[in-house]
Amino acid sequence: MRIRTAGVAAVAALALAAAGCGSGSDKPAASNSPKAATGKLVIWADDKRTAALKPFAEKFGQENGVTVQVQAVSKDLQTNFVTAAQQGGGPDVVVGAHDWIGNLVQNGAIDPVQLTADQKSGFNPTAVKAVTFNGQLYGVPYATENLALIRNTDLAPEAPKTVEDLVSAGKKLQSEKKASEILCLQVGQNGDAYHIYPFYSSAGGYLFGTAANGDYDPKDLGVGKPESIAAFKKIATLGEKGAGALKRSISDANSISTFTAKKCAFLVSGPWAISDAKKAGIKYDISPVPGFAGGKEAQPFVGVQAFYVAAKGKNKALAQEFVTNYVTTPDLAVALYQAEPRPPALTAAFDQVKGSDPDLEKFAQAGKNGQVLPAIPAMAAIWDPFGKAESAVIAGQDPARTVTAAGNTIAKQIK
CATH class of the missing domain: 3.40.190.10 (Periplasmic binding protein-like II)
Structure with missing residues (x-):
């Protein structure tokens, strides 16, 4: 968690153009999200996660008939996100640490997310606890971490x-x-x-x-x-x-x-x-x-990395669809793990990679009695x-x- 040092933000956009409405993939386009063909979904993440997100963002764009843009924010992502939100701009989805939640909620920068009981049960319970604030779920966790x-x-x-x-x-x-x-x-x-x-x-x-x-x-x-x-x-x-x-x-x-x-x-x-x-x-x-x-x-503190829906985003329904039905898939969780090996919060993804990475279980053991980092x-x-x-x-x-x-x-x- 080398996240405490602030720096000058460097934002480099990676535009991922979508191609048409149907992609012929095995996951149909979401029926409950708007066909925002005239809009786009903007995601902010750090450099490593941007690269891992690229193919999944592209697939999501194809299935929903939209353009998806992933932007890599190399430094001080949280501060830049809050500032952009206060100015009425910024992304639709942001990826960051769970201990941002209190600050983001206080600044009106993120909305609660809706996961079904079945979806919640697929995650490490500590990860779900970490992204719950004032009794509401504010993020979809994808990885845990501890010293x-x-x-x-x-x-x-x-x-x-x-x-x-x-x-x-x-x-x-x-x-x-x-x-x-x-x-x-x-x-x-x-x-x-x-x-x-x-x-x-x-x-x-x-x-x-x-x-x-x-x-x-x-x-x-x-x-x-x-x-x-x-x-x-x-x-x-x-x-x-x-x-x-x-x-x-x-x-x-x-x-x-x-x-x-x-x-x-x-x-x-x-x-x-x-x-x-x-x-x-x-x-x-x-x-x-x-x-x-x-x-x-x-x-040690137990930290969680998560996806958030921006309260000021221009495509909030599409953002909710992305974080609830794409971030909750093992394929994306495994790709994010491969980009930076932190134990996946999604149990199915953790089980999928632990056989090839004995370190995961050792870190889990080291953090089993840890404290959730206050948010x-x-x-x-x-x-x-x-x-x-x-x-x-x-x-x-x-x-x-x-x-x-x-x-x-x-x-x-x-x-």
Whole structure:
């Protein structure tokens, strides 16, 4: 989930012209969608998903007698989508992370989607939960993702049971000059709440409590409370003035490449890191992120990638047809998996690819006790202050003072 860094948006359109009304495919044209022969369906996605979507978008266009245009938005997709929606433009369908939902709903940028009970039952239940907001389904999930511990088995044959075991193994490799870093977990100058969360949760910290219905409660902010201070004190022991396992010099730009260069035996990352490990010829294995000795089980965030229907789209009925009856097919889910190997949310697609990819089940095991990444609007207030507090504590700043200040900043933003 390298999705937290903003950049200048680069939008490159791929126009997929449709050819006539009937395509002779095995799926008939949808009877409940308008024959919008004069319109077009516009889809925004990132570069990799744009390529995977192309043949399916073309097929959909042929079957519905419309032009389908897929546009690749390389950077800052969410912000560009909200801005376009507020200006009355933008796509009919957008592809993105589930934790966008609170912000998108708050800005009136997406509509609920309608899946039948039978369609819902075909998905990973956690994925369905992730795209449900205020009791309504706002997206059609296609992939899940969570962090795990990826290790170089040449350097570390056994999976560490605890964080302390990991640090001990990493230090031994350093002393033997087989590795220069104990752990590759991205921190950077501004921290990274997503990647540190397994350690934070193991040490007893939390972001938001939950309401009676199980939804995250923005009124119960955990950052700044005693549990979070205790958690950051544990994290500090791993920092630059402690064990040296967590460093600001390891960032989103180099954490994976440092691992693939065999400079560290352990990498905390997600499915997106595996293709780089394979290209580098690294012998690797995947296991759950370990927790602190005597602490709670480490819980990574579980994220979901999904398709959304734009509230300001010009062809909303056609967009609903696309996300409910095309995105729910195994063929498209498998194609998206092949574009970037994240575990498919559609059970039939997961079952189809797991035999050829044992990593899928290992990531699923690593995330089975994970927490759904909060999608409430208040989550937007967490990232920057929490991350900067993490970076400061890892640099050696006082955990209690630093985390209390971060909690105050977050609380003011939520109000």
